[in-house]
Amino acid sequence: MFKLSPLKREILISKLRKLGFSGPFSATKHQYMKRNAEKIFIPNPHGKDIGLPIIRKILNQIGIDRNKWIKL
DSSP: OOOOOOBOHHHHHHHHHHTTOEEEEOOSSSEEEEETTEEEEEOOOTTSOBOHHHHHHHHHHHTOOHHHHHHO
């Protein structure tokens, strides 16, 4: 079993694009990416890595297994 680790924002966006998401698009407070009717908000950590709790939340929202995510 693979372990999740914090990611840079650019890597998060790249992996989401591989899953069919487009964007990021600007919103009021945060940017978001969308795939068909799904919309997920993308954090902007201002130069820091995106932490595990937020990555887990995104994976739950899009319904993807963490092993598949790590292999992307």
